[in-house]
Structures are given as C-alpha cells and as structure tokens.
Amino acid sequence: ALAENGATAAGGNGGVLKAVATGEKAYGMLVDFMAIREKAKGAPVEFVFPAEGVSAVTEPVGILKTAKNVEAAKKFVDFLLSEEGQKVAAKMGYIPARNGVALPEGYPARETIKVLPLDAAAAVKNSEADLKTFSGIFGTN
Structure with missing residues (x-):
C-alpha cells in the first residue's frame, strides 16, 4: 500500500528527515529520536508512532x-x-x-x-527473501 501511495525508499534516515523538513515530501519513515530531536530544535516536523506498533x-x-x-x-x-x-x-x-x-x-x-x-530467528532466516521482496516493491538494490 505504501508503494501504491507513492512512497519511495530514500536510503537513510538523514535523507528522509531532510526531505520532510524541507517540504520536498509530506511524510517519511525514520527512527523516532531524529525527528523528535529536530522538532525540538525548530524543524517543521512531527513524529507519529503508528497505532499498529513500531519495531524496536x-x-x-x-x-x-x-x-x-x-x-x-x-x-x-x-x-x-x-x-x-x-x-x-x-x-x-x-x-x-x-x-x-x-x-x-x-x-x-x-x-x-x-x-x-519479533521472532528474531525467523527474521534472520527470512532476511534475504524479505530484502528481495522490498527491492521488488520499491525498486531498490
């Protein structure tokens, strides 16, 4: 659903934060502390914890x-x-x-x-397949 709504993989938290803070993108996914810290410094961003849950x-x-x-x-x-x-x-x-x-x-x-x-053993076991699936959806390498 993210890809269908125009989401792209930007490669890292810093690029995502910059794209949202400058208005290039309306939203992005990144680690919480980066957005919350930059908001405290005055950046025009808001961090939302998804109700469905977050990864640790x-x-x-x-x-x-x-x-x-x-x-x-x-x-x-x-x-x-x-x-x-x-x-x-x-x-x-x-x-x-x-x-x-x-x-x-x-x-x-x-x-x-x-x-x-998180089932850590399953995550390790499935990591290669998950990366291929992600790359297929978002066209990353």
Missing part, C-alpha cells in the same frame, strides 16, 4: 571475546545499563531501556508506544 531499534552493546581489558569493558556496560547511563541515553534522545528513567522530551508516555513482536 536498539543500541546494542557487547564485549568481544578478543577484548584487551574485559574488566573495564564490563564496567562500561554496567554503566550504560545503570540508571545514570540510561539518563545519558535519554539526553541523547533515545528511549531508555530501564523503566523509571524518564523518556526524552517530546515522546509520548512509554506505555502508549506499542512495540511489535
């Missing part, structure tokens, strides 16, 4: 088995997941992973954001 986009962290300083890496991960670390994430515009840490300004209440379920 995480900011993953991990410690490689080849890490040279595992203890420092563990402390860093502990900090990122701590209340203080999650407040830093919120200041950067991300939805904190910890309940009890306030969302950044401009976000709706956490409980109103519906996250779509």
